[in-house]
Amino acid sequence: xxxxxxxxxxxxxxxxxxxxxxxxxxxxxxxxxxxxxxxxxxxxxxxxxxxxxxxxxxxxxxxxxxxxxxxxxxxxxxxxxxxxxxxxxxxxxxxxxxxxxxxxxxxxxxxxxxxxxxxxxxxxxxxxxxxxxxxxxxxxxxxxxxxxxxxxxxxxxxxxxxxxxxxxxxxxxxxxxxxxxxxxxxxxxxxxxxxxxxxxxxxxxxxxxxxxxxxxxxxxxxxxxxxxxxxxxxxxxxxx
Amino acid sequence: xxxxxxxxxxxxxxxxxxxxxxxxxxxxxxxxxxxxxxxxxxxxxxxxxxxxxxxxxxxxxxxxxxxxxxxxxxxxxxxxxxxxxxxxxxxxxxxxxxxxxxxxxxxxxxxxxxxxxxxxxxxxxxxxxxxxxxxxxxxxxxxxxxxxxxxxxxxxxxxxxxxxxxxxxxxxxxxxxxx
Numbered sequence: 001x002x003x004x005x006x007x008x009x010x011x012x013x014x015x016x017x018x019x020x021x022x023x024x025x026x027x028x029x030x031x032x033x034x035x036x037x038x039x040x041x042x043x044x045x046x047x048x049x050x051x052x053x054x055x056x057x058x059x060x061x062x063x064x065x066x067x068x069x070x071x072x073x074x075x076x077x078x079x080x081x082x083x084x085x086x087x088x089x090x091x092x093x094x095x096x097x098x099x100x101x102x103x104x105x106x107x108x109x110x111x112x113x114x115x116x117x118x119x120x121x122x123x124x125x126x127x128x129x130x131x132x133x134x135x136x137x138x139x140x141x142x143x144x145x146x147x148x149x150x151x152x153x154x155x156x157x158x159x160x161x162x163x164x165x166x167x168x169x170x171x172x173x174x175x176x177x178x179x180x181x182x183x184x185x186x187x188x189x190x191x192x193x194x195x196x197x198x199x200x201x202x203x204x205x206x207x208x209x210x211x212x213x214x215x216x217x218x219x220x221x222x223x224x225x226x227x228x229x230x231x232x233x234x235x236x237x238x239x240x
Numbered sequence: 241x242x243x244x245x246x247x248x249x250x251x252x253x254x255x256x257x258x259x260x261x262x263x264x265x266x267x268x269x270x271x272x273x274x275x276x277x278x279x280x281x282x283x284x285x286x287x288x289x290x291x292x293x294x295x296x297x298x299x300x301x302x303x304x305x306x307x308x309x310x311x312x313x314x315x316x317x318x319x320x321x322x323x324x325x326x327x328x329x330x331x332x333x334x335x336x337x338x339x340x341x342x343x344x345x346x347x348x349x350x351x352x353x354x355x356x357x358x359x360x361x362x363x364x365x366x367x368x369x370x371x372x373x374x375x376x377x378x379x380x381x382x383x384x385x386x387x388x389x390x391x392x393x394x395x396x397x398x399x400x401x402x403x404x405x406x407x408x409x410x411x412x413x414x415x416x417x418x419x
Binding site for chain 2: 008009010011015016017018019020022023026
C-alpha cells in the first residue's frame with residue numbers, strides 16, 4: 001500500500017513542537033491537581049494536630065503546606081507560559097497561511113496580466129479607431145447621396161419645431177396689434193394668469209408687447225378665466 | 241421505572257422470565273435482542289468498555305425480583321454482540337469482553353466528524369487530549385477506552401485522514417488530522 005505515504009498528512013517539526021507543548025500542558029495540569037490535593041491534606045492534618053494540641057507538628061504541617069503553595073504558584077506560571085506559546089504558534093502558522101494565500105493570489109494576477117501585452121492592447125485600440133474612422137468616412141460619402149434640397153427642408157422643419165416649442169413655453173404671443181391697454185399691463189415676465197390680451201387671429205408673429213411703463217395691476221378674476229380659455233385655444237400648433 | 245444509577249431501565253428488566261434462557265426459538269431471539277440492546281445502552285451510558293464475565297454488574301442482576309443472569313446467559317448475549325460486531329472477546333477463554341456500542345469504524349467516523357465540526361483539521365492533538373481534554377467534554381469521546389481510541393485512529397490513518405506520531409520520548413502520542 002504505497003499510497004498511504006502520500007495521503008497521510010505530513011508531520012512537520014512544528015507539529016512535534018506543538019505535541020510537546022500540549023503534552024507538557026497536560027502534565028502541568030496534572031501536577032496542579034496533585035499539589036491541590038497535597039495542600040488540602042496538609043491543611044486538614046494541621047487542623048487535626050491543633051485539635052490534638054500538638055502545636056509544633058501543626059506548625060510543621062502548615063510550613064509544608066506553604067512550600068506546596070509556592071510550588072503551585074510556580075506551576076501556574078509555567079502553565080500560562082506554555083499556553084501562551086501554543087497560542088503564539090497557532091497565530092504564527094495562521095499568519096503564514098494567510099501570507100501564502102496572498103502570495104498565490106498575487107502570482108495568479110501576474111500570470112494573467114503577463115498574457116496581455118500592453119503594446120498589443122494599444123495597437124488593438126488604434127486599429128479599432130482606424131476602422132471606425134474609415135467607417136465614418138464611408139457613411140459620409142454614402143450620406144452625400146441625399147439631395148441637398150431635402151437637407152434644406154429638414155433644416156427648415158427643424159427650425160419651425162424649435163420655434164413652436166419656444167412658443168409654447170412662453171405665454172401666448174399677442175398678434176401684431178399690441179396696442180390694447182390691457183396688453184400694456186403685461187409684464188415682460190411670463191405670467192399667463194395676469195391680464196393678457198389675446199387675439200383670435202392666427203398669427204405666427206412673435207412680436208412681444210412693449211415694456212409696460214406703468215405698474216401692472218392684476219385683472220379681475222372673471223377676466224382671467226375667459227382669457228385663460230382663449231389662451232388655450234391659441235396654443236394649438238400653428239400650421240407651418 | 242427502576243433506575244441503575246442514572247440509567248433508565250426498560251420494562252423487561254423486571255420480568256423474571258427474561259433472566260432464564262428461553263428454549264423456544266422465537267422467544268429466545270426476542271430475549272437475546274432485548275438484552276443486546278440493553279447491554280449496549282447501559283455500557284454507552286456508563287462508559288463501560290470492558291465486561292468481565294467473572295464480575296458482577298448491576299446490569300445483570302435485579303435484586304428486586306431476585307433474579308440475575310446466569311453465566312451461560314451472559315455468554316450467550318455477549319456472543320450475540322460479538323457476532324454483530326458490537327463486541328469482541330479480549331481473550332481466548334472468553335473471560336473479558338470489549339464492548340463497542342460504536343464499532344471501530346463508527347468510532348473513526350465519529351472522530352472525523354468531531355474534527356470537522358470543531359475545526360481541528362490540520363491541527364495536532366495529543367491522544368490524552370482526545371480522551372480527557374476540554375475539547376471533547378460532553379461528547380462520546382470523553383473517557384473513551386485508550387485501546388479503542390488507538391484502533392479507531394489507526395483506521396483513520398489507513399484511510400489517510402490522520403497521522404499518529406510521537407515527538408520526543410517524553411511526549412504523549414499525537415495525532416494530526418488532515419482536512
